[in-house]
Amino acid sequence: EVKRQRRAQKQGLARKLTQEQIQPGTPEPVEGREHVYVQTELYLEEISDRIIEVDGECQTDEFLDRPTTPLFIPAKTGKDVATQIEEGELFDFDIEVKPILEVLVGKTVEQALLEVMEEEELAQLWSHQRAFAELRNAEFAELQRLEEQDRRIREEKERRRLEHLEKLRKQKETAEKIAARAFAQRYLADLIPSVFNNLHDSGFFYDPIERDIETEFLPWLMSEVEETVQKKVLGRTMLDSLIRVVVEKRLDEFSRPPPPAPTEAPAEEPSATDAAPQVSDEADADDQPVEEEEETDQPVAEE
Amino acid sequence: MAQPRISAYLPPDIDPTKAALAFGRRALPKLNEELQSPELLTQQRALMALCDLVHDPENVYQAIALGFLDSLKTLLVHQDQTVRQKTTEVLSVMALHSIGREGLIRSGIISALAGLLDDPVDICRKNTHQIFDRLAKLPQGAGGVLQAGLISPLVLKLKAELDEVQELILDTLSNCLRVEISEALAAGAVTVLKEKLSHPSTAIRSKAAWVLLEISSHAEGKIAVCKEGVIPVLVSLLQDTQPEVQAGTAGALMFAIVTPQGRSSAMGAEAIPPLLTLVAEETSKARLNAIKTLTLLAELPESRKTLLDHRDTFHRCLEDPSEAVQRAAEIAITVIDWKP
Numbered sequence: 183e184v185k186r187q188r189r190a191q192k193q194g195l196a197r198k199l200t201q202e203q204i205q206p207g208t209p210e211p212v213e214g215r216e217h218v219y220v221q222t223e224l225y226l227e228e229i230s231d232r233i234i235e236v237d238g239e240c241q242t243d244e245f246l247d248r249p250t251t252p253l254f255i256p257a258k259t260g261k262d263v264a265t266q267i268e269e270g271e272l273f274d275f276d277i278e279v280k281p282i283l284e285v286l287v288g289k290t291v292e293q294a295l296l297e298v299m300e301e302e303e304l305a306q307l308w309s310h311q312r313a314f315a316e317l318r319n320a321e322f323a324e325l326q327r328l329e330e331q332d333r334r335i336r337e338e339k340e341r342r343r344l345e346h347l348e349k350l351r352k353q354k355e356t357a358e359k360i361a362a363r364a365f366a367q368r369y370l371a372d373l374i375p376s377v378f379n380n381l382h383d384s385g386f387f388y389d390p391i392e393r394d395i396e397t398e399f400l401p402w403l404m405s406e407v408e409e410t411v412q413k414k415v416l417g418r419t420m421l422d423s424l425i426r427v428v429v430e431k432r433l434d435e436f437s438r439p440p441p442p443a444p445t446e447a448p449a450e451e452p453s454a455t456d457a458a459p460q461v462s463d464e465a466d467a468d469d470q471p472v473e474e475e476e477e478t479d480q481p482v483a484e485e
Numbered sequence: 486m487a488q489p490r491i492s493a494y495l496p497p498d499i500d501p502t503k504a505a506l507a508f509g510r511r512a513l514p515k516l517n518e519e520l521q522s523p524e525l526l527t528q529q530r531a532l533m534a535l536c537d538l539v540h541d542p543e544n545v546y547q548a549i550a551l552g553f554l555d556s557l558k559t560l561l562v563h564q565d566q567t568v569r570q571k572t573t574e575v576l577s578v579m580a581l582h583s584i585g586r587e588g589l590i591r592s593g594i595i596s597a598l599a600g601l602l603d604d605p606v607d608i609c610r611k612n613t614h615q616i617f618d619r620l621a622k623l624p625q626g627a628g629g630v631l632q633a634g635l636i637s638p639l640v641l642k643l644k645a646e647l648d649e650v651q652e653l654i655l656d657t658l659s660n661c662l663r664v665e666i667s668e669a670l671a672a673g674a675v676t677v678l679k680e681k682l683s684h685p686s687t688a689i690r691s692k693a694a695w696v697l698l699e700i701s702s703h704a705e706g707k708i709a710v711c712k713e714g715v716i717p718v719l720v721s722l723l724q725d726t727q728p729e730v731q732a733g734t735a736g737a738l739m740f741a742i743v744t745p746q747g748r749s750s751a752m753g754a755e756a757i758p759p760l761l762t763l764v765a766e767e768t769s770k771a772r773l774n775a776i777k778t779l780t781l782l783a784e785l786p787e788s789r790k791t792l793l794d795h796r797d798t799f800h801r802c803l804e805d806p807s808e809a810v811q812r813a814a815e816i817a818i819t820v821i822d823w824k825p
Contacts, residue, residue, distance in 0.1 A: 245508060245510075245511045247507060247515060250505050311622065316732075316736075316773060316774075316809075317809055319698065319702070319739070319740070320773050320774065320809055323702075323739045323740055323743070323781070324780075324813075324816065326740065327780065327781050330743050330744070330745075331784065334745075
C-alpha cells in the first residue's frame with residue numbers, strides 16, 4: 183500500500199511537470215527587447231507579498247501636579263427666593279446621621295486599631311527579643327562559668343606539675359650532692375697521706391731540736407772553730423814575724439862587719455836552713471819568702 | 486458611586502497643617518520636592534503629612550527608595566524647632582520598621598543625629614534618643630552607634646537628662662555594650678550606673694541593672710565592676726520589690742561573679758539568702774538568672790555547704806515549665822553535689 187501511495191505521488195508530480203510544459207506561455211522576447219510587467223489601471227499601486235503594517239501606541243501621561251480645587255462659588259443668577267424650613271420637614275436627623283456617623287466612627291476606630299496593632303507588634307518583637315536575650319545571657323553565663331572552671335583546673339594542674347618538677351629537681355640535686363660528696367671523700371682520703379708524705383719529703387716537718395741544733399749550734403761551732411784556727415794561724419804568723427825580725431836583726435848585726443861574709447853567709451844559710459826546719463812545717467809558705475829575701479839580700483850584699 | 490469600603494484618604498483640607506497629598510504614586514515624590522522648597526510653611530506642612538504616611542511600611546520603602554533621607558538629613562539642622570521636631574519624629578517612626586532601620590543605618594543618619602544630642606528642645610532630644618534606641622536593637626545599628634563614637638556622649642548625657650530620656654539612653658547603651666565596652670569603660674560608665682541603681686524610678690533601676698549585665702559579660706567589664714564595688718549594691722538590690730529590677734540584678738550578678746574576686750565579694754555581701762528566695766518563687770522572672778548565679782557561687786566550698794541544705798529548692802525548679810530553667814537547675818544540682 184505504501185508503494186502504491188508513492189507511485190501515485192510520482193505520477194502526480196510527472197503530470198504537473200508535463201502540464202507546465204504543455205501550457206502555452208508568452209513567447210520568448212525577440213532579441214534586443216524585453217518583456218516587462220506593467221499596470222494598466224488608473225491608479226498605480228505597489229504590489230508586494232508583505233502586508234504594510236504600521237505600529238501605533240498610546241499611553242496616559244504622567245500625573246501632573248494638579249493644584250488643589252479652589253472653592254467653587256458659582257455666580258449668582260436668577261431671582262432671590264426665600265423659604266423657611268420647619269424642623270423635621272426636610273429629613274429625619276437620626277436616620278440621616280447614621281451613615282455619616284458610621285464613616286466617622288469607622289475611620290476613627292480603624293485608625294486606632296492600626297495604631298494599637300503597631301504598638302502590639304512592637305511589644306511582641308521586644309518581648310521576643312527580651313526572651314531570647316535572657317536565654318542567651320544564661321547560656322553565656324554558663325559558658326563563662328565553665329571557662330572559668332576550666333581555667334582554674336588548668337592552672338591548678340599547671341601548678342601541681344611545676345611543684346612536682348621542682349620536687350624531682352631537688353631530689354636529683356640532693357642525690358648528685360651526696361654522690362659528689364662520697365666521691366670527693368674517697369678521693370681526698372687518699373690525698374691526705376700523700377700530701378703528708380710529700381711535705382715530709384720536702385722537709386716541712388722537722389724536729390725542732392734538730393733544727394735548732396742545725397741552725398744555731400753548728401754555725402756557732404764553726405765560728406768557734408774558725409776563731410781557734412785563726413788564732414793558731416795568728417800564732418804562727420806571729421812566730422814567723424818574730425823569726426823574721428830576729429833573722430833580720432842578726433842579718434844586720436852580721437852584715438856590719440864585712441869580714442868573712444861568705445863563710446857567715448853559708449853559716450847563716452845553714453842557720454837559716456836549720457832554723458827553718460825547726461819552725462813547723464806549716465810555716466813553709468812563710469819561710470820560703472824569708473829565705474828568698476835572705477838569698478836576695480846576700481847576692482846584694484855580695485855585689 | 487458610594488461604596489461601603491472606607492477610603493484610605495481623609496477628606497481634603499480636613500487638617501490645614503498638613504500638605505495635600507497627590508494621587509497614588511505621585512504623593513511621595515511631590516512631598517520630597519516640597520521638603521526641599523525654601524518656604525518654611527511648605528516644609529512644615531510636608532513634614533506633617535509625611536509623619537502620617539510613614540506609619541505604613543510600603544510608604545517607608547518607597548520613601549527610602551526615593552531618597553527622602555538626604556532631604557531629611559539637611560532638615561535636621563534647620564533653625565526652626567518645629568521642623569527639627571517633626572523630622573526627628575518622622576525618622577523615629579521610620580525606625581519602627583525593619584526596612585526603615587536598614588535604610589537609616591545605610592544612609593549614615595547616626596552621625597547626623599549626633600549633633601542633635603544637645604538640642605535645646607526636649608522633644609527633639611527624646612526623638613533622637615528613641616531613634617538611637619530603635620536602631621541599636623539591630624546588630625548593625627549597634628555597630629553604627631559604636632562607630633560614630635556616641636557612647637561617651639551618651640554616658641555623659643545619662644547623668645544630666647530627663648527620666649524618660651534616661652530610660653531610652655539606658656536601653657541604647659545596653660544594646661550597644663553587648664558588642665564592645667572599651668569606650669564605655671573609658672567614659673566611666675560603671676560609676677554612673679552605680680548611682681542609677683539607687684534611682685527612685687523602677688524602670689531606670691532595672692534598665693541600669695541590664696546595662697551592668699551587658700558590661701559584665703565582657704572580661705574587662707567584670708574587672709571594672711569588681712573594682713568599683715558594684716556587687717554589694719547589686720546584692721542589696723536583689724531584695725527590691727519589683728520583679729524587673731530583681732531579674733536585671735540577678736543577671737548582672739550572674740556575669741560579674743564569674744571571676745574569683747567577684748565571687749569572694751559576693752560571698753562577703755551575703756548574696757545567697759536573697760538568691761534562694763528568688764529561686765523559690767515559682768513565677769519570678771529572675772529565676773533563671775538566680776539559679777545560674779547560685780551555680781557560680783556553688784563552686785566555692787563554703788557556699789556549697791550552705792547550698793547542700795537547700796537542694797530541695799532546686800529539685801522543685803526541675804518542674805518549671807521553661808526548659809532553660811530545668812536545665813539550669815540540673816546543672817546547679819550537679820555542681821552542688823560535686824566532691825573534689
